[in-house]
Amino acid sequence: MSGTTPANPAVAVGRPATSVPDPMGGRPAPTNRVTTSSRAKKTLSTRVGSAVALVIAVLWTLPTAGLLITSVRPEGQIRSTGWWTFFSDPAFTLDNYREVVFGRASSGALANFFMNSLTITVPATVIPLVLAIMAAYAFSVLQWKGRDTVFVLVFALQIVPLQMALIPLLRIFSGTAVAEAFPFLSIWVAHSIFALPLAVFLLHNFMAEVPRELIEAARVDGAGHVTLFFRIMLPLLVPAIASFAIFQFLWVWNDLLVGLTFSGGNNQIQPLTARLSEMAGSRGQDWHLLTSGAFVSMIVPLVVFFALQKYFVRGLLAGSVKG
């Protein structure tokens, strides 16, 4: 996930719906009662509008298409001609992928880094999610003194740039025996901490929407907090949890700063992004490796994105638009 954070205090938050409407869908255009002359004008302006939209759409997709096409062309052709010649002179190969994923260390050996990214991302998504759901429960269901003050403080922590916490956090871990034995630990912890403020805020917003009567009724029936949490809150929160899980997964998978800082250049834990960024500098002209490598790093987020786009967009909208 590229670094846009959807949350903001700016607005009331969407109701947690149990069924998920598709936020990417359109709505039928309203019917118009118009005269013929204005219809002609309208058609013209619609034409221009559609043309502009088409230009934007092309500009936004062509670079990625070029990368994909280049990644399956033979190296010699990539070096000598532009990727658009692929259509007049098609030559297809998967050699670039073979080389960049399984080849020598100097050409990337991305298989190892792909595993690193996966190893980093799964716990760094699950851990903050669970902790945030629990904390959100404490901020929305439990009644205690100073609750709102602490909540505002947690929310405000979102404005602390990662750069502010990196060096001291790194020092807490460096040189400890635990960090030696479990090299991924520091990355997991760092990602989990940095995700918490936003996660707590978003999930709290969803939980606050749950009717109090429902909670009171359960309490009167003798449900303890644990029962209430697992039996009533969790099922209601599934869409919100899905939204944040996707968001966090994309964020961690695509992160460079934390991965680079906390792996300290160690190939045993460096994520894909760090390796690719390094290759862009050291092998800047080897486009057959850079294009296929970039695509290898993009496959997982793109699949997640297109398969779960609905939930992802709902998560983005939850922090900002009523709906």
Next chain:
Amino acid sequence: MDFFLYSKIGQMVLALLAFAAVVAVLMLGARVADRVAGRTRNLWALLVFAGPALLLLGVGLIYPAGRTIVMSFMDRRSEEWVALDNYAWVLNNPESLRAFINTFWWVILTPLVATVVGLLYAILIDGKRFEKVAKSLLFMPMAISFVGAGIIWKFVYEYRGAAQDQIGLLNAVLVAVGLEPVRFLQDGPWNTFFLIFVMIWVQAGFAMVLLSAAIKAIPTDIVEAARLDGVSPWQMFRSITVPSIRPTLVVVVTTISIATLKIFDITRTMTGARFGTQVLANQMYDQSFTFGNNGIGSATAVVIFVLVIPIIVYNVRQMLRNREVRGA
């Protein structure tokens, strides 16, 4: 046992199991506390549910942020106090000033252009048959990492000497219409703007999705009434669309501004901050981790933090104003 200690997947599974065990123990504790009467019960519940997150935030975010502020007044190894020397360097050194000026352009242009493109696109495809697909196309870059986006555009900007065939799309177009190829990433001062466009490319989809939802939330009767009065599309846009989606516009612009202020990956991947393209977030990384100067690195981080504050304040003030208008 070797599986858990020496394989990556094993370590991952072990971590998840350990975490699950911790949560299970906490929940058991809360369960026991649920049986206890009186005030201790609530205290226990609070400790179990909020304790872990608050502890992590304290140790991993609040303490380090405070420590960074302290380190920004100390020398490169955090041994001696140097008062404001680091800040003086950040605000006076020519390279650092370059990073400031570049960051300024990034933060001004990215939110502005990304929002304009997103809004224009959202209006143009509103209610069209292909709306869903059209939105996905513009939104897709959001799923791509900045590193991936950097490589995609580095390839678009690729330069070859005039004697060779161009393999970069942009230079191929320039040569095709009879112009000289341009070294987009090496030649200042324009190269920074070509990097900025990559951020715009990534963020426009975010702006489009939020603004599109806001446009759809405008009550139809207002739109219909305006239509019957025969207002032109431009009037409709100025007096109905924009005022209705103002709160969302503020959110989009401030969110993108904050993300842009911390931009690091694009510069690092595309130019390695060479050729005069340095930005503050990358300077912080270079100073701290490449040159080992924790004083200047910390001071740069604090400066970024200080620059974020006005954007947040503006956002919160707008929010309060909107609440008053709505009477909520």
